[in-house]
Amino acid sequence: SQQGEEDPQALSIQEGENATMNCSYKTSINNLQWYRQNSGRGLVHLILIRSNEREKHSGRLRVTLDTSKKSSSLLITASRAADTASYFCANTGKLIFGQGTTLQVKP
Amino acid sequence: DTAVSQTPKYLVTQMGNDKSIKCEQNLGHDTMYWYKQDSKKFLKIMFSYNNKELIINETVPNRFSPKSPDKAHLNLHINSLELGDSAVYFCASSASEAGNTIYFGEGSWLTVV
Numbered sequence: 001s002q003q004g005e006e007d008p009q010a011l012s013i014q015e016g017e018n019a020t021m022n023c024s025y026k027t028s029i030n031n032l033q034w035y036r037q038n039s040g041r042g043l044v045h046l047i048l049i050r051s052n053e054r055e056k057h058s059g060r061l062r063v064t065l066d067t068s069k070k071s072s073s074l075l076i077t078a079s080r081a082a083d084t085a086s087y088f089c090a091n092t093g094k095l096i097f098g099q100g101t102t103l104q105v106k107p
Numbered sequence: 108d109t110a111v112s113q114t115p116k117y118l119v120t121q122m123g124n125d126k127s128i129k130c131e132q133n134l135g136h137d138t139m140y141w142y143k144q145d146s147k148k149f150l151k152i153m154f155s156y157n158n159k160e161l162i163i164n165e166t167v168p169n170r171f172s173p174k175s176p177d178k179a180h181l182n183l184h185i186n187s188l189e190l191g192d193s194a195v196y197f198c199a200s201s202a203s204e205a206g207n208t209i210y211f212g213e214g215s216w217l218t219v220v
Contacts, residue, residue, distance in 0.1 A: 029206075048208065095155065
């Protein structure tokens, strides 16, 4: 399967804590993207990291990329209840999405 | 204005029926997609169209037939629906270059009974 794998599949934390989600991929990438899906909604783009970048920040989001290990991580700092959603990594060059991490942030 | 809109949002139908899901994007994108998301949230590409031409057709039963009347519309017609077709179907679009951000519709929840 070319599908990426995400770890953990589910994560439950308290508000204010940090959440880290990991993604491994199998095919080559030009960039790796992270998407968020609220319950009952479509996926929304969060952040893109290019293959020649190692780290990128956007607000409370921090993404890292290790092309030698074919892995990426998404860190959400100071989580809020509104961050509760599923998070997917994606190699949109190959139209492949990971299986997602379901994050629950408890108030 | 909704960038990628698809209708209907919910669809409950009996086995053997034929149904269609419509999709429109107002982003000016050349490329449109249909994705299927199963109950485990696994998201799989079904079809990709670029400027009304079929680019990608994954191993999808030929009961599924996409139609693109123009580059802003990509409809999905499903014949002889089966129980296993129950899923959420997402329409999406992007600028034509590979690796661009994909913009998703809100999904169409199909339940076959």
